[in-house]
Amino acid sequence: MAEGFARTYGEDCMVAASAGVAPASRVASATARAMQEKNIDLSEQFPKSLPYLERAEFDIVVNMTGSFLPPRFGNAKLVDWDVADPVAMEYVDHCVVRDEIERRVMGLIMELRRAPAAKYRGLGTAQY
Numbered sequence: 001m002a003e004g005f006a007r008t009y010g011e012d013c014m015v016a017a018s019a020g021v022a023p024a025s026r027v028a029s030a031t032a033r034a035m036q037e038k039n040i041d042l043s044e045q046f047p048k049s050l051p052y053l054e055r056a057e058f059d060i061v062v063n064m065t066g067s068f069l070p071p072r073f074g075n076a077k078l079v080d081w082d083v084a085d086p087v088a089m090e091y092v093d094h095c096v097v098r099d100e101i102e103r104r105v106m107g108l109i110m111e112l113r114r115a116p117a118a119k120y121r122g123l124g125t126a127q128y
Contacts, residue, residue, distance in 0.1 A: 001031060001101045002062065004040045010109040017056060021065050023047035030091055034098045062108070064101075079108075 006016030024047045032042045050072070058076040063069050064083045081104055086097035 001035060001098055002064065002105055003045060004035050004042050005038075005102050005105040006109070008040050009106060010112065013109060013112040013115075017048075017053055017058075019048040019050045019053045021050060021067070021069075023049050024087070028087055030089075030094045031086070031098075034086075034091070034095050037095070038098070038102065060108070062104075 003016050003018035006014060010016065027042050027045055027047065035042050054072065058073055061069070061073045061076045061078050063078060063080045066082065069078065081101075083100055083104070084097050086094040089097065
């Protein structure tokens with residue numbers, strides 16, 4: 001979800017990528033449906049593991065795992081977001097989590113837009 005919002009709303013100030021500590025084999029249908037309600041198509045996205053992005057360089061990494069992340073992101077600023085994993089939730093609650101993620105991504109985008117030009121080049125999100 002975070003990558004979808006970041007790519008849709010923040011492409012002027014970031015290049016977004018996401019990966020999970022224990023990624024699913026596919027994007028959950030409830031996630032795709034919830035994001036479609038926001039007119040964001042996730043059909044081209046797929047779950048990735050952290051090693052998938054190992055060579056990428058990020059300025060900011062958003063940790064939504066609720067756990068400590070191993071120090072593999074170089075000098076990236078690490079930001080922790082306490083966001084529930086919606087995968088096993090009822091659809092209504094799934095949408096509540098979606099809206100929380102959207103609010104947080106939009107806040108980050110606004111922060112980046114206020115930052116000096118070229119201060120940030122990449123945003124990585126680590127998820128469940």
